[in-house]
Amino acid sequence: MSRYRIAVRITPRRGILDPQGQTVAEALHTLGFASVRDVHVGRHIVVELDAPDRPNAEQSTREMCERLLANPVTEDFEIAHVEAT
């Protein structure tokens, strides 16, 4: 068994109204960042777990996302980073 630290990125699904993202985009425009086209606000979750190897660690993190961490109706997730600790 090794220990892994896995970062998961969860974002609102494209096409679903993201009022938080819109508000942040407007604030950035107000600050003069006129080049900003779109902003999405999601969640970043870091899970530390023990697994026999890296593929196993990633697979069980994916299951965690499907069952609890992300809402399959409205959110997408991706494994953003994996490191052995």
Add this chain to the structure above:
Amino acid sequence: MKFGIVTFPGSNCDYDAYRAVIDGLGEEATFLWHKDHDLHQSDVIVLPGGFSYGDYLRPGAIARFSPVMQDVVAFARRGGPVIAICNGFQIACEAGLLPGALLRNASLKFVCEVVQLRVETTDTMFTNRYEHGSVLRIPIAHGDGRYTADSETLNRLESEGRVVFRYMGGPGDADEWWSPNGSMRAIAGIINEEGNVLGMMPHPERVIDPLLGSADGLGLFESVLARITV
């Protein structure tokens, strides 16, 4: 008839529901603890409003894994009536008892006000005591009430007569749909395919006596009572 009202850590409308049943309806009510696998032989289950588990992760995401929810889901699958109000609606969606999801209000603000709610169907065990198309005055109090589903699901809900309540009467035209929270198609309440699970964001249990400003919520409880013989 006995109503079982689930208390999760963070529920805050469980007593309102209890009083609605006891005082408004004159029936029996009991609290169900979230850690127990015991529905106390209830005939109807109420998932009440509140902020179960602090709304951590997403409203309802953690409550759906409470021990009692396994029994509530089994009860619902057997056809047992479930009234899921506000946070209860969010939990029911997360638990897969109802389609769709409830997202952060489009305004990003917590909305606490009395709204006008149109009864879209009286052909349910929860609305048979109302008149079709009647408009109720019922309060809402939520930060995450924006009903969201894909268009296929929305069309199906509409064509099967499963949109039970809609928000009405915005600042402009009183006869128009109007979403105080950005809900798709102004949906305030829906029912499952089998017709025994109702989810709604407004709080009927808070308006069961004219003294409280409206008694328009009582009809919902009376409807269940009228439909179910124990």
